[in-house]
Amino acid sequence: MINSLAEREALAHLQRSKASYQTHIKLNYEHEAAACRTCPVRGVCCTDAHFVNVHITRLEAVAIRETLxxxxxxxxEAKRAVYVRAREAVVQYRLRVAGETFAQTYACxxxxxxxxxxxxxxxxxxxxxxxxxxxNWEDLPPQSLQSRTEHRIEQLNTAVYGAAWAWLPTPLWLCLVDPRSDxxxxxRLACVWATRRDKTGSNSSHEARRLMNEGSRTRRSLPVLG
Known part of the structure; x- marks a missing residue:
């Protein structure tokens, strides 16, 4: 049973947290980045189905639904089209809620x-x-900023839903919170998640593991100098 008041409060906290994060990135880092509005391939970073594997949580999915x-x-009709595209993405890219979900990519x-x-x-x-x-790589925002924000997101989800949530590809969550869904x-998934000990990690924790694994492979491949 979800406490609707708790969910409402958590949504407000979520929005404030992301607004603060977004403002910090904009003021301190984005001036070094290329402007999206003048990009010759605008939107490709969102629609490249070989690249995008962003995961969101249950509370974020609710926030997206309410924002729309x-x-x-x-x-x-444009609002409805979002959920139609989400369902098409789930089918086209064979997105699943189990397994190595970060290996799944899609067009947002x-x-x-x-x-x-x-x-x-x-x-x-x-x-x-x-x-x-x-x-330049040195101009990128530190990954710790995203990690800190996602940790707060996890805390908010747990406060509202207990263990009944997970990190999943965005199209999957949009299908699950579709206003026309029963x-x-x-x-069913909430019952499964509620009994699961281990959760899929956040985007930032997945990236940290990936970089660590790449570093390990690189170190193993270095020649031994005698």
Whole structure:
């Protein structure tokens, strides 16, 4: 049973946390990045199905759904199209809730070519806030900023849902919180997650493991100098 008041409070905390994170990135790092509005391949970082593997949580999915519903400039058919694209992505890219979910990539259903990210200001996932096109590696925001934000996101999810949530690819979560869904699949998964000891890690923890593994492979491949 979800406490709707607790969820409402957590959504407010989530929005404040992401707004603070987004402002910090914008003021301290984005001036070194290429501007999205002048990018010759604008949107490809959101729609490249060989690249995008962003995961979100249950609370973030609810925040996205509510942001879409409360966006007055977005007509009903455009809102519905987001969930249609999400379902198409799940089928086309064979997205699954189990296994190595970060190995699954997709085109983000939240990107609209004429607008950009439909939840840019109020519900953008943390990796998307962190990401920009930087020419120099030293100009990138430290990964610790994203890690800290995602840790807070995990705390908020646990406070509201207990163990009944997971990090999943964005299209999967959009299908689960679709306003036209009967909620049966989410309820089934919530029961599974509630009994699971280990959870899929966040985007930042997955990236840290990937870099660690790459570093280990590099060290193992170095020649031994006698």
């Amino acid at each position: 519903e409360r966006t007055p400039r977005l007509p009903d 259903p939240l990107y609209e070519p004429t607008v950009g990210c439909l939840v840019h200001r109020r519900a953008k996932p943390a990796p998307c806030i962190q990401h920009a096109c930087y020419e 909620g049966a699949e989410l309820e």
